[in-house]
Amino acid sequence: MNYLAIVGTNSHVSTNRMLLQFMKEHFKEDAQLELYEVRDLPAFYEVKDDQVPEAVAALSAKILQADGVIIATPEYDHAIPAVLKSALEWISYTSQALTDKPVLIVGASHGSLGSSRAQAHLRQILDSPELAARLMPSSEFLLGKSQAAFNAGGTLIDEDKRAELDEIFREFMLFTQLITKLLSEKVTIKKDKKYVWQTQEA
Template sequence: MSLNLVGLVGTNAQISYNRMLLTYMQQHFINDVTITLAEIADIPLFSEEGLADIPESVYTLSDQLAAADGIIIATPEYDHAIPAALKSTIEWLSAATHPFTTQPIMIVGASLGLQGTARAQDNLRQILNSPGVNAFVMPGYEFLLSNAKEQFDKQSQLTNAKTISFLEECFAHYLQFVTDNRENLKLIREA
């Protein structure tokens, strides 16, 4: 039975190396899993007053995430943190519907800088572990793509063999993480 994963594009930017990374993963791992991309561009800025009338886009995204066997979140790094659009999306989801609860999460990220998305991934890990979000975040095997502009060719394919090999290693561990926890997650969700 193939796993159905959602790749959450952690930015509302129209052009994104993180979307490109998830698209690459979607194609590269097509024989192993199904990865459907989810966008956050239609999610408005979070406001507690908005909880009285939650936007339909929040419910649509929530349903997509909750139905997945696992979620891969690709985040850029803005000022040592995740983008405001991603934080706002998580705030909507954690306040309204809780689709991350017990979901196995893999965090990846692409950045133009030398350090990749190390600080943004730490920031996101902290957020996903907070009460109300309660995600199961895969420990270790952080995939940080630095110098993203030079990493992709004109067909949006990764070109560095070591980078591809490390992505494959991280992804194999994620699939094991999802598989190992799948039965336990099912029992938790049914409880």
């Protein structure tokens, strides 16, 4: 499996980034994880003359090529960070590359709840019509008090949390296989994909 692992923050020091880095190493025998930084994207704006920023087009290509996507989000004021929302707006407005893509949400926070409200917020966004991602049901990995969750080598310390992450990741690999099989057998009528602005009246 090849997964794109999106760091959902522009913070240079982030336990969500540490979580994805740990997952990349911990699951390297089972899957390849490529970390992606949303902080490298411009803030969302309505483009003119179909001029999609190069970084946005590159992100869309990475999503389309991946078997699935993993998003790690912190929680800011009970919601996802603006930089992550902006990245999703780019995808929604342009390529819609997340449509039918298997997605796993994980999250770390300094508090005890482990970004639970932000994860619920992100699920709602990803379920919107022009994103329409395939979210694995009944799955949450909530890492609370994350500043003390890793040792100096970046390893997740708590054995119970590691076991929980192992189970969720195994389920996500199976979920990815099932969704891929389902979509391959689905009879669809192919249509030329148009950007949103190409279908709007002047």
